[in-house]
Amino acid sequence: MHDDFSPLPGPCSQLRFLQVTRSEALVHLRLHRPDKRNAISDAFLAELQIAFSALPPDCRAVVLSGAGEHFCAGLDLSEVMERSVADGVLHSRAWHQAFEQIQYGRVPVVAALHGAVIGGGLELAATAHLRVADRSTFYGLPEGQRGIFVGGGGSVRLPRLAGFSLMTDMMLTGRVLDAAEGQAAGLSNYLVEPGKAVDRAIELARKVASNAPLSNFAILQALPRIADMSRSDGLFVEALMSAVAQGDDEAKARVRAFLEKRAGKVGREA
Numbered sequence: 001m002h003d004d005f006s007p008l009p010g011p012c013s014q015l016r017f018l019q020v021t022r023s024e025a026l027v028h029l030r031l032h033r034p035d036k037r038n039a040i041s042d043a044f045l046a047e048l049q050i051a052f053s054a055l056p057p058d059c060r061a062v063v064l065s066g067a068g069e070h071f072c073a074g075l076d077l078s079e080v081m082e083r084s085v086a087d088g089v090l091h092s093r094a095w096h097q098a099f100e101q102i103q104y105g106r107v108p109v110v111a112a113l114h115g116a117v118i119g120g121g122l123e124l125a126a127t128a129h130l131r132v133a134d135r136s137t138f139y140g141l142p143e144g145q146r147g148i149f150v151g152g153g154g155s156v157r158l159p160r161l162a163g164f165s166l167m168t169d170m171m172l173t174g175r176v177l178d179a180a181e182g183q184a185a186g187l188s189n190y191l192v193e194p195g196k197a198v199d200r201a202i203e204l205a206r207k208v209a210s211n212a213p214l215s216n217f218a219i220l221q222a223l224p225r226i227a228d229m230s231r232s233d234g235l236f237v238e239a240l241m242s243a244v245a246q247g248d249d250e251a252k253a254r255v256r257a258f259l260e261k262r263a264g265k266v267g268r269e270a
């Protein structure tokens with residue numbers, strides 16, 4: 001499986017908690033702490049930042065998955081007890097910085113989910129631009145039971161994905177969603193059979209990587225910001241972004257190819 005991926009040399013080859021491989025324009029980042037269900041410690045978080053900073057310039061999309069039985073069990077709870085309140089604020093801000101780097105990075109990220117996607121693991125999944133879940137996936141936010149609160153941007157990202165009311169329910173009652181419920185709620189974009197999430201994520205990432213880079217830039221950088229703006233500001237920024245994208249040579253070449261019948265039709269690509 002995924003035979004065409006090989007280890008990425010450079011700083012990523014030194015990482016303890018991440019396996020980083022590449023195949024042409026795709027990089028596959030695999031959370032690799034299966035004995036602790038890929039729970040994210042401070043050292044693990046630092047490695048995520050290193051990996052996303054060290055993406056090769058010609059990388060056009062990332063697939064993010066987890067090794068072992070689960071995608072990610074969230075925050076490494078063994079480190080919580082040692083933190084003061086002041087340390088806690090800084091800790092959460094470090095997660096924000098790492099996760100903003102993923103969401104607002106240079107390349108689209110497709111997450112492949114399976115097993116537990118819990119707490120900070122769900123917050124991490126929410127930073128991705130697309131999520132493929134297999135049917136073993138389950139989602140939880142047990143912060144209420146653990147006496148803590150989300151700290152990895154979940155209160156900002158998750159209501160935008162699946163709604164404020166559902167997130168409140170998950171945090172207050174500890175409600176766990178199965179894969180089908182998560183798909184219906186908008187936590188995943190695609191639902192596949194067990195063991196198939198990485199394959200599907202790679203397939204989608206290849207498609208995404210073949211888009212015009214400036215279109216992908218606009219989708220990653222402008223779209224979420226416009227969603228946060230007032231209607232009037234959003235429409236204005238949309239007009240600017242649209243003009244910038246259309247003015248690019250690549251856009252002109254792609255539109256010309258369609259008009260000259262050299263490009264695929266919608267729903268009937270070659």
Ligand code: 1HE
Nearest residue numbers: 035036037039073074075076077078116119120150151152
């Ligand atoms: C961990 C963690 C962890 C597992 N921190 N060590 N997250 C949670 O509250 C989720 C807690 N974890 C679980 O509910 C379960 O471990 C799972 C459902 C994810 C998986 O169950 P299972 O039976 O496959 O594994 P396990 O036997 O429970 O765990 C295997 C080992 O991983 C075990 O350690 P060991 O030394 O006894 O082998 C567990 O202690 C360890 N482990 N999860 C530390 N999370 C930025 S703020 C974000 C806030 C949050 O993320 S809150 C949610 C925290």
